[in-house]
Amino acid sequence: MTKTLSSTAFPKIVIIGGGFGGIEIAKKLKGKEVKVLMLDRHNYHTFQPLLYQVATGGLEADSIAFPLRKIFKGQKNFTFRNTEVKQIVPERNVVVTSIGEISYDYLVLATGSDTNFFGSKELEHYTMPMKTIPEALNLRSMILQNLEEALIEKDPVKKAGLLNFVIVGGGPTGVELAGSLCELRNHVLQKDYPELDMSLMNIYLIEGSPAVLGPMSEKSQHDAREVLETMGVKVFTQTRVLSYDGDKLSVSDGQEIYSENVLWSAGVMGEVIDGIPKDKIVRGNRITVDETNKVTGFDNIYAIGDVASMVMSEYPQGHPGVAPVAQQQGRHLAKNLLKIINNQQPEPFEYFDKGSMATIGRNRAVVDLGKVHFKGIFAWFIWMFVHLMTLVGFRNKAVVFVNWIWSYFSYDRGTRLIIRPFNRKLMTEDTKNK
């Protein structure tokens, strides 16, 4: 294989991305005879499954972010660089970054995914995505700012627009966001805005496919929809967004909804860096990899997690874009890389599906564990336990726990703060995500 040895005898593994996959592979390489260099544009790991609670004022952003350097404190073969990777040059085994060129012996792409607007510049400009902490904070500011505006708006059409919330995409993120917004309305906002008639606040959930929570069991799909509707969410399935100009949303069933608050959770796409040949990129902007996560056609470039598409008989369109896949691929690839370095045969990856879950509100969640499905307060406790345990760091676990306990008993949300006002006009594509 082509391999440029670095200055030391130990091979250098460069990992792009400190998400679930990147963290696991780097951890597994601790103490091994390799040099590990992680690159990330943020200096922290983001616990994406709880972003919706940041956006709806339930958690502080800092409790779901964890400094990457801290995770690897004391890991002697690990180095971190806070930088943006601009290009991969496979011919020379280097990546081009904002702090210069960096060489690698093995490259691991763990870049994850970004919001997919399916090519619509209009939707990208006017709707609010929620894949990063700054995006969740923008969303939080926008929701609260629009409520403040609604309070003083005299024009009934404009007021309706400020109070209509539309969530596009009924996957776990969309469902959790809709449920959380609904609880915010039902328990918190009426007290905060006694002058506002909260019955005017509508929450729509719009999903193109026939059911919400697409990847879950039919039972869970049904249960989740029922709970959402009981809470007051207007759920529309088999409905697509046709256009949105910042004021008026047109959907495929003929409805026109006036809304200043359109939250986009309708899809993700792999974050592919320049330099990966176009013919390796498939559906969902993912990179095709073989069963060892090696990018097809390369000897020393690997991709894991959301950005990788490993087609197997059980997963004809690749694995689902969830944390456990990334984590398992990360751990597996660490073992395989050590084997390859020692001239052993790598082993194929097998995904162990531990089940899936989504929460809709207090005491309300749905869990699929193989053929077993359950809902309600027990499912909700499992959801909380699993999320607390997956959160990185004791401090973060403790702070999230305090918030949850406090919210549970007070029916309140602690962080409905407009700390940096959102201003679409002042935002550039460059500052929006940062």
Place this chain on the structure above:
Amino acid sequence: MTKTLSSTAFPKIVIIGGGFGGIEIAKKLKGKEVKVLMLDRHNYHTFQPLLYQVATGGLEADSIAFPLRKIFKGQKNFTFRNTEVKQIVPERNVVVTSIGEISYDYLVLATGSDTNFFGSKELEHYTMPMKTIPEALNLRSMILQNLEEALIEKDPVKKAGLLNFVIVGGGPTGVELAGSLCELRNHVLQKDYPELDMSLMNIYLIEGSPAVLGPMSEKSQHDAREVLETMGVKVFTQTRVLSYDGDKLSVSDGQEIYSENVLWSAGVMGEVIDGIPKDKIVRGNRITVDETNKVTGFDNIYAIGDVASMVMSEYPQGHPGVAPVAQQQGRHLAKNLLKIINNQQPEPFEYFDKGSMATIGRNRAVVDLGKVHFKGIFAWFIWMFVHLMTLVGFRNKAVVFVNWIWSYFSYDRGTRLIIRPFNRKLMTEDTKNK
């Protein structure tokens, strides 16, 4: 007195600012026969005494901010508007805001203070103030970004500049910031940046007067300086900043310090709104008030806290700009306003000085209680207790407590996150504070 009655029979008291003073007066007016309207450009109250812990990665911003609407939940005679006040028009008893004109019967200016750069545009542009949460977050980002940059900087002069931290102003804020930065260096950063030689990180504290902690006792001043120097802070008193161009700081003792990190805590000035006649504004940009906090020359305009200058024999330059003064004046003015409305004689304000304190690091604080001065771990516990108790809200108290306990035992800081990178070039005067 001149008085424009609003639509209801109850007089309307407009309070500008939701700081320590504004909150206390509004609370005291609960259930009384008045209408209270609070205006603030933020939708939250900021607990300023702990901003330095946000800036140095010890606390999440959300734990020292509290939603203003939430403080007054259920207070029926209270209304809040999230708006910027642009002008006061005393002749017509209205304030001009970004959401239109608002009339008042009584106006209370509780606008607090902002950083005083003493007219220097250069210092305003290049140094970092820390009076608001966005400013503390900018500071946090900048400190961490400069450390990341120092790691890859080859030029020794530039590297020194990235690692030199200069705090200008040795009041409580400056002392607490210097101590906290020093602990960050001594306990956390060496582990985070094993490649960086942390002995290159210098922390300077520059104070124009002969001692740090100016308003405290000589004993506390001496003790604080000793502790700072033991921890490794380079303290220079009777030293003034002559100029700073973003790279090089010139000080009055002839030193030139290369630093990209100049933190400005050298002074504050009252935040006066247009419409208050110039001849009512005195030293420190404060508004002269009589002993009932009434602005000289007006019948129905009052000022409390940092923005007010009440000259008394004990306080020839007005009261110190600390939270207890604002709180006591707020509570006192509430009682006086009710008296005035009922045609009773208002009573003069008397400040009850409960003492002052500052913390320098773990187990290290100084406390002055009248003639009693003490330091060390007991002083530090008192400092923590008083600050925890003064924090608004149970959730905030709990989150801060969790952070403190965790930091104490781990010698660590949880929130060293660059959540929104600081970029001086992208910042405008308008976005910097927001």
